[in-house]
Amino acid sequence: xxxxxxxxxxxxxxxxxxxxxxxxxxxxxxxxxxxxxxxxxxxxxxxxxxxxxxxxxxxxxxxxxxxxxxxxxxxxxxxxxxxxxxxxxxxxxxxxxxxxxxxxxxxxxxxxxxxxxxxxxxxxxxxxxxxxxxxxxxxxxxxxxxxxxxxxxxxxxxxxxxxxxxxxxxxxxxxxxxxxxxxxxxxxxxxxxxxxxxxxxxxxxxxxxxxxxxxxxxxxxxxxxxxxxxxxxxxxxxxxxxxxxxxxxxxxxxxxxxxxxxxxxxxxxxxxxxxxxxxxxxxxxxxxxxxxxxxxxxxxxxxxxxxxxxxxxxxxxxxxxxxxxxxxxxxxxxxxxxxx
Numbered sequence: 001x002x003x004x005x006x007x008x009x010x011x012x013x014x015x016x017x018x019x020x021x022x023x024x025x026x027x028x029x030x031x032x033x034x035x036x037x038x039x040x041x042x043x044x045x046x047x048x049x050x051x052x053x054x055x056x057x058x059x060x061x062x063x064x065x066x067x068x069x070x071x072x073x074x075x076x077x078x079x080x081x082x083x084x085x086x087x088x089x090x091x092x093x094x095x096x097x098x099x100x101x102x103x104x105x106x107x108x109x110x111x112x113x114x115x116x117x118x119x120x121x122x123x124x125x126x127x128x129x130x131x132x133x134x135x136x137x138x139x140x141x142x143x144x145x146x147x148x149x150x151x152x153x154x155x156x157x158x159x160x161x162x163x164x165x166x167x168x169x170x171x172x173x174x175x176x177x178x179x180x181x182x183x184x185x186x187x188x189x190x191x192x193x194x195x196x197x198x199x200x201x202x203x204x205x206x207x208x209x210x211x212x213x214x215x216x217x218x219x220x221x222x223x224x225x226x227x228x229x230x231x232x233x234x235x236x237x238x239x240x241x242x243x244x245x246x247x248x249x250x251x252x253x254x255x256x257x258x259x260x261x262x263x264x265x266x267x268x269x270x271x272x273x274x275x276x277x278x279x280x281x282x283x284x285x286x287x288x289x290x291x292x293x294x295x296x297x298x299x300x301x302x303x304x305x306x307x308x309x310x311x312x313x314x315x316x317x318x319x320x321x322x323x324x325x326x327x328x329x330x331x332x333x334x335x336x337x338x339x340x
Contacts, residue, residue, distance in 0.1 A: 018201045034183060045075050046074050049077075145186060152222055168248040319338075
């Protein structure tokens with residue numbers, strides 16, 4: 001984007017235009033409902049990269065929740081992977097926020113290194129978000145994932161054999177372990193719809209050149225797989241993936257509720273009697289819960305987990321190594337953790 005076009009943008013007017021083009025009811029109902037329950041004095045944060053999606057989200061938050069503007073903070077993280085272009089992104093975000101009267105906090109990745117992976121960059125970005133939200137006393141973080149992201153994530157996770165828990169991501173409302181909540185109101189909209197609205201409103205945004213490269217799996221799916229898949233489908237495949245995500249999330253919630261009622265994990269023990277005769281999906285989730293409860297110092301592979309699951313299903317007294325920390329020991333119908 002040229003600096004001239006950016007400097008001529010009337011951001012409050014363009015934000016109002018975006019709000020008119022994408023009315024609040026078009027956003028995801030679950031995210032809207034969670035936002036409605038937030039305290040009036042509660043600060044909100046929005047992840048803001050300067051790209052089309054996050055810019056659209058910031059403008060829509062400004063337009064649809066005017067009463068929240070003075071408590072809205074945009075969080076921009078400079079991964080420092082693209083030199084001057086990354087610095088220009090940060091300056092763009094600060095300029096937009098200043099024009100809208102929105103606070104903007106910028107973080108930089110101190111641990112950046114050559115060949116950094118997508119997962120490392122994401123972890124650093126979200127660690128920054130968590131730190132800034134803690135300082136602000138904020139619980140809600142708005143994220144700009146949309147329907148294209150749903151399809152990309154689903155295809156990526158299918159490639160690694162994810163179950164309903166993984167295939168139901170990204171979720172419109174996602175509670176975090178530390179009490180924060182991620183909200184994704186744009187999951188009802190396609191990337192093309194957001195771009196069309198931005199253009200109709202006369203809004204400029206930043207383009208990340210790394211998004212057109214082949215270094216990251218998501219980029220390869222986005223550029224090569226998704227267009228071919230949607231063309232081959234001969235229908236609205238993005239809407240189909242979005243609907244599938246909703247149904248997978250419902251199925252996942254049902255299995256979790258079933259396990260909650262069974263309560264097979266107590267005092268760091270897995271009671272196999274409570275799982276007798278139940279589907280393998282329930283056993284699998286129960287074992288996951290047990291591992292989370294005992295937290296062994298191990299990186300159990302998928303193959304290792306399946307071996308432990310098979311041992312648990314057999315129910316015979318046995319022992320399974322969980323690395324240097326200890327063993328999973330099955331005795332008297334209970335699975336327990338034993339230190340080395």
